[in-house]
């Protein structure tokens with residue numbers, strides 16, 4: 001089974017899945033492996049690997065080849081640039097920053113990456129992703145020259161998300177930015193989810209089980225946490241459980 005189908009299957013089973021984002025720029029290769037195995041043990045459904053700045057192709061190969069074979073959950077690249085590809089991953093989020101003001105981040109980097117995927121990385125499964133930056137925006141908002149959607153403008157988020165669905169993206173990601181002071185608001189998530197049927201990923205600034213559960217209940221199909229596992233790994237077990245419980249509760253209500 002491909003990675004996209006696996007994610008869809010897990011979403012159907014548990015209502016909402018958890019994905020852990022590890023940034024090779026922030027941890028050593030040894031810590032990377034320990035954290036990846038730890039989140040797998042606690043039930044995280046997939047590992048995303050990326051960062052906005054500071055990762056080289058050689059570093060990705062080194063970190064990922066060291067976990068290949070010992071991880072059962074899929075490794076999905078979350079590239080901050082065309083250089084962030086590695087044959088040791090299972091899939092790549094083929095992302096487009098829909099609300100960037102610079103066409104390079106909407107389609108320019110992607111045409112460069114597409115050639116590499118055909119010529120050098122045939123084993124990577126591309127999963128197209130509409131990446132919509134909200135609120136704080138974090139490093140990714142700055143680097144991709146995004147015009148972040150204000151936290152309270154559900155109507156604009158909805159317009160972007162529905163556009164993404166019409167354009168045929170596999171998945172939609174509402175991103176407040178890594179380490180955001182405030183995550184995307186549950187009301188925005190629930191309004192987008194009411195209209196859009198594509199899997200909805202939510203991330204940025206989610207630091208506790210309560211917020212994770214609230215967003216899963218509001219309609220997030222996948223919750224991403226990154227910074228918390230680097231800073232307070234002891235919290236991750238409860239966050240993963242909260243996502244799955246929130247997802248199951250929403251599924252029962254539906």
Ligand SMILES: CC(C)=CCC/C(C)=C/CC/C(C)=C/CC/C(C)=C/COP(=O)(O)OP(=O)(O)O
Nearest residue numbers: 050051052053080094095109113139140144178
């Ligand atoms: C489609 C392919 C293969 C490449 C293009 C990739 C593009 C357009 C990237 C531009 C947008 C960008 C910078 C995305 C970064 C996504 C990401 C890894 C976010 C998480 O990083 P952060 O955590 O925000 O940043 P830190 O480095 O501060 O942790």
Ligand SMILES: O=P(O)(O)OC[C@@H](O)CO
Nearest residue numbers: 178179203204205226227
């Ligand atoms: O690091 P955090 O704040 O968990 O954000 C994760 C992810 O949404 C960033 O791309």
Ligand SMILES: [Mg+2]
Nearest residue numbers: 023051178226
């Ligand atoms: Mg980060």
